[in-house]
Amino acid sequence: MNVHTYEKIWLVASLFLIVGFIATVVYGAAGAGIAMVDASGGTVDSTSLSENERFGEPGVERVGDGEYEVTVVARQFMYQPDPIRVPADSRVTFYVTSADVIHGFQVVGTNVNTMVIPGQVAKITVDFDEPAEYGIICNEYCGQGHHDMEGKLVVVPEDEYGGDDA
Amino acid sequence: MSGRISRAGLLVILAFLVPVIVEFRTLAALFGVSLSVGQYLVAVTGLVMAVLLAVTAWNLRAGTTADDHTGGA
Amino acid sequence: MTSEELPGEELFLDRFPDEAQVVRASLWSAFVALGIGALAGIVQALHRVGYVRFIDSADYYTVLTLHGVLLVISFTIFFLVGLFTWAVTRSLDRPVENIRFTWAWYLTMVAGTVLAGVAILGGFVDSIPISADVLFTFYAPLQAHPLFYAGLAVFIIGTWLAGFDWFRSWWIWRSENDGRIPLQTFMVLTSMLMWYIATIGVAISVVFFLLPWSLGIIDQVNPLLTRTLFWYFGHPVVYFWLMPAYLLWYTVLPSISGGRLFSDPLARVVFVLFLILSTPVGIHHQYLDPGIAEGFKFIAMTNTMFLLLPSLLTAFTVVASMEHGARQRGGEGYLSWLGALPWRDPAFTGMALAGLMFAAGGFSGMVNAGMNINYLIHNTLWVPGHFHLTVGTAVALTFMAATYWLLPQLTRRRLYSRTIGLFQVVMWFVGMVLMSNAMHRAGLVGIPRRTAEPQYDGFAFDAGLSSVAELDAQVAIGGTLLFVSVVLFLGNLIISLLEDPMEGTVDRSLPPALSGPEDSPEVLDNLSLWVAIALLLVLLAYSLPIGAIVADGGLFGPGTESYPVVLSWLEVVT
Numbered sequence: 001m002n003v004h005t006y007e008k009i010w011l012v013a014s015l016f017l018i019v020g021f022i023a024t025v026v027y028g029a030a031g032a033g034i035a036m037v038d039a040s041g042g043t044v045d046s047t048s049l050s051e052n053e054r055f056g057e058p059g060v061e062r063v064g065d066g067e068y069e070v071t072v073v074a075r076q077f078m079y080q081p082d083p084i085r086v087p088a089d090s091r092v093t094f095y096v097t098s099a100d101v102i103h104g105f106q107v108v109g110t111n112v113n114t115m116v117i118p119g120q121v122a123k124i125t126v127d128f129d130e131p132a133e134y135g136i137i138c139n140e141y142c143g144q145g146h147h148d149m150e151g152k153l154v155v156v157p158e159d160e161y162g163g164d165d166a
Numbered sequence: 167m168s169g170r171i172s173r174a175g176l177l178v179i180l181a182f183l184v185p186v187i188v189e190f191r192t193l194a195a196l197f198g199v200s201l202s203v204g205q206y207l208v209a210v211t212g213l214v215m216a217v218l219l220a221v222t223a224w225n226l227r228a229g230t231t232a233d234d235h236t237g238g239a
Numbered sequence: 240m241t242s243e244e245l246p247g248e249e250l251f252l253d254r255f256p257d258e259a260q261v262v263r264a265s266l267w268s269a270f271v272a273l274g275i276g277a278l279a280g281i282v283q284a285l286h287r288v289g290y291v292r293f294i295d296s297a298d299y300y301t302v303l304t305l306h307g308v309l310l311v312i313s314f315t316i317f318f319l320v321g322l323f324t325w326a327v328t329r330s331l332d333r334p335v336e337n338i339r340f341t342w343a344w345y346l347t348m349v350a351g352t353v354l355a356g357v358a359i360l361g362g363f364v365d366s367i368p369i370s371a372d373v374l375f376t377f378y379a380p381l382q383a384h385p386l387f388y389a390g391l392a393v394f395i396i397g398t399w400l401a402g403f404d405w406f407r408s409w410w411i412w413r414s415e416n417d418g419r420i421p422l423q424t425f426m427v428l429t430s431m432l433m434w435y436i437a438t439i440g441v442a443i444s445v446v447f448f449l450l451p452w453s454l455g456i457i458d459q460v461n462p463l464l465t466r467t468l469f470w471y472f473g474h475p476v477v478y479f480w481l482m483p484a485y486l487l488w489y490t491v492l493p494s495i496s497g498g499r500l501f502s503d504p505l506a507r508v509v510f511v512l513f514l515i516l517s518t519p520v521g522i523h524h525q526y527l528d529p530g531i532a533e534g535f536k537f538i539a540m541t542n543t544m545f546l547l548l549p550s551l552l553t554a555f556t557v558v559a560s561m562e563h564g565a566r567q568r569g570g571e572g573y574l575s576w577l578g579a580l581p582w583r584d585p586a587f588t589g590m591a592l593a594g595l596m597f598a599a600g601g602f603s604g605m606v607n608a609g610m611n612i613n614y615l616i617h618n619t620l621w622v623p624g625h626f627h628l629t630v631g632t633a634v635a636l637t638f639m640a641a642t643y644w645l646l647p648q649l650t651r652r653r654l655y656s657r658t659i660g661l662f663q664v665v666m667w668f669v670g671m672v673l674m675s676n677a678m679h680r681a682g683l684v685g686i687p688r689r690t691a692e693p694q695y696d697g698f699a700f701d702a703g704l705s706s707v708a709e710l711d712a713q714v715a716i717g718g719t720l721l722f723v724s725v726v727l728f729l730g731n732l733i734i735s736l737l738e739d740p741m742e743g744t745v746d747r748s749l750p751p752a753l754s755g756p757e758d759s760p761e762v763l764d765n766l767s768l769w770v771a772i773a774l775l776l777v778l779l780a781y782s783l784p785i786g787a788i789v790a791d792g793g794l795f796g797p798g799t800e801s802y803p804v805v806l807s808w809l810e811v812v813t
Contacts, residue, residue, distance in 0.1 A: 004559075007556075118799040139689075147691045150697055188672065
């Protein structure tokens with residue numbers, strides 16, 4: 001097959017670019033430690049969330065030194081709990097599921113972002129270093145009131161953080 | 167290259183300028199220059215004028231030297 | 240004369256009058272969808288930014304569904320079937336085998352569109368219990384009226400029959416001719432093979448799950464499963480939109496530029512790569528889905544990155560062919576040959592600008608494909624910013640530009656005004672630069688897509704150097720320019736048709752490539768081999784994830800109540 005020299009050079013350069021992109025993703029996962037939302041959250045019966053051990057009482061729970069678990073239920077058109085309060089300098093694992101349709105869970109201005117699918121539990125772990133206030137929005141169309149679906153995440157200074165309850 | 171730039175060519179050149187104009191403040195910020203809105207407007211107006219002048223100058227020059235493309239647009 | 244050439248002195252509609260009629264009908268169906276879709280588009284653009292809100296925000300999602308379905312299903316695919324019919328007929332230089340069959344698939348597609356369209360429009364009228372406010376992706380448990388799913392199924396069956404029509408022409412041509420598959424036919428056949436593989440996913444989803452569920456035969460579906468089946472189809476469909484644009488860039492643009500295609504073999508390689516790689520990548524739309532293991536996402540990511548290759552090769556070939564054309568026209572120098580290109584021709588300028596925007600869209604696509612940076616932009620306005628460059632410009636603008644070129648050979652009419660045509664394509668470019676740029680930037684600061692009112696009570700978006708107001712203004716101005724551009728396009732076409740037929744003819748012959756098919760290995764034309772490889776890759780990429788989804792949740796669960804229903808979710812709250 002007759003391929004022009006310039007085209008060969010371009011082909012090789014393209015392949016380098018592609019391998020380079022894959023390398024950046026590998027670095028992001030292995031070096032920078034960015035894990036993907038995956039199947040580790042397990043499944044849940046969305047029709048009986050109120051009887052579920054974890055999702056029966058959505059809220060914040062301290063599970064270790066500087067480590068917290070936040071259980072969130074997304075439903076038309078709100079998040080529970082709201083607001084979510086966690087202390088600064090903490091490692092927070094979110095467990096998010098939906099009581100009805102597919103929603104999104106995005107902490108605006110950060111890369112905390114996941115789909116919320118009924119029957120599935122999205123599990124994401126995030127470090128919050130500094131006190132701040134963030135908006136939480138649903139970024140997947142979920143019905144006629146979709147645009148009203150928002151929540152708040154407050155990262156309070158460590159010494160002001162009262163207790164487990166939000 | 168001695169051809170004149172036609173009006174169609176000028177239209178395309180100006181279209182290509184649009185992204186630069188739209189993100190001129192971002193572009194300037196990359197070089198550490200922060201522009202106010204007023205300064206931005208002056209700068210992009212100047213940019214467009216400069217391009218128009220350059221095209222006019224090019225066409226005048228091409229018009230005096232070219233012997234095969236005198237038709238223009 | 241090779242089969243790639245059609246005598247320039249004979250118009251397509253004189254040589255193939257029946258086929259020309261089908262092509263015209265398909266294109267007009269596409270343009271009707273374009274007009275309505277564009278109207279929905281400007282309503283959305285102005286509503287989102289809050290400038291003009293004459294519809295209720297709840298109806299925004301009906302408008303958005305209409306915009307999505309009409310533009311990316313009806314407009315793109317009706318144009319595709321028209322163009323492919325033209326391409327197969329002219330490159331094989333033979334009429335279709337049975338014109339009634341050809342009309343049958345066209346009418347099937349029209350029927351499907353009307354069914355789905357009625358279901359969507361029903362969403363505007365509260366007194367009619369028909370709606371399909373489910374957007375283009377129809378994620379369960381959001382539920383549409385059965386008409387919507389049925390319409391979709393009928394439409395897809397129409398496209399399958401169309402593909403059969405083109406395959407049949409080729410089978411008969413092959414029994415009477417020796418040699419390679421003519422390039423345009425090769426492109427059509429590989430695109431359709433990709434389409435047959437891709438539509439399996441949506442067909443299973445609609446026929447076995449969504450349609451029975453909307454009819455009440457089954458109670459619930461597995462939302463992650465139907466979503467995964469949608470994206471199994473949802474990524475290759477974007478290449479299905481793109482393939483006719485590629486066909487035009489490879490076989491028509493070089494000729495408009497005044498030259499010849501650089502390489503026929505590389506064009507074949509590119510289409511084979513699309514056939515192989517388009518489908519086993521759909522999970523990259525689901526990077527942030529719970530319930531799918533990271534390893535499966537990684538496989539989809541690497542496949543996606545390799546899918547960049549055919550597009551990067553295309554960038555080379557298209558630019559090289561344009562440069563060849565420019566030099567034939569007397570262009571010289573390293574870059575000054577650009578000035579020798581026919582910028583006054585809207586067909587050329589439209590396609591060239593579309594290709595340029597596709598490069599920009601390709602770069603934002605690379606960000607989307609980057610599994611971990613995707614967290615930052617997933618479901619933000621960045622994503623529609625991206626695909627308004629790809630399907631919204633690379634495809635749509637190429638189609639409009641090509642229409643200017645096809646018009647005389649399909650209708651015996653000259654374009655009413657080339658100047659308006661030129662303004663129209665440049666206006667599309669400028670409008671899209673503004674709108675898409677603002678959408679990308681808005682996405683970076685977290686402004687979501689698919690939202691009637693991206694203004695929230697509890698917080699404000701921080702747009703950094705710029706401001707949200709400035710981004711809104713760009714979206715509104717850009718959207719308005721795009722709408723005006725569509726109006727100019729349609730107006731120019733309609734006036735052209737009202738004019739008297741022209742005398743004589745126009746030269747629409749397509750010269751063969753500089754490096755012809757004889758330079759490429761025969762194996763490229765072995766379609767069965769490529770289909771086998773494509774299916775193997777699909778199996779590798781999808782069997783385990785789908786197996787795991789079904790094992791975890793069951794075929795029909797763990798679902799919830801469908802929506803819209805009478806606020807049944809309240810029961811869960813209390």
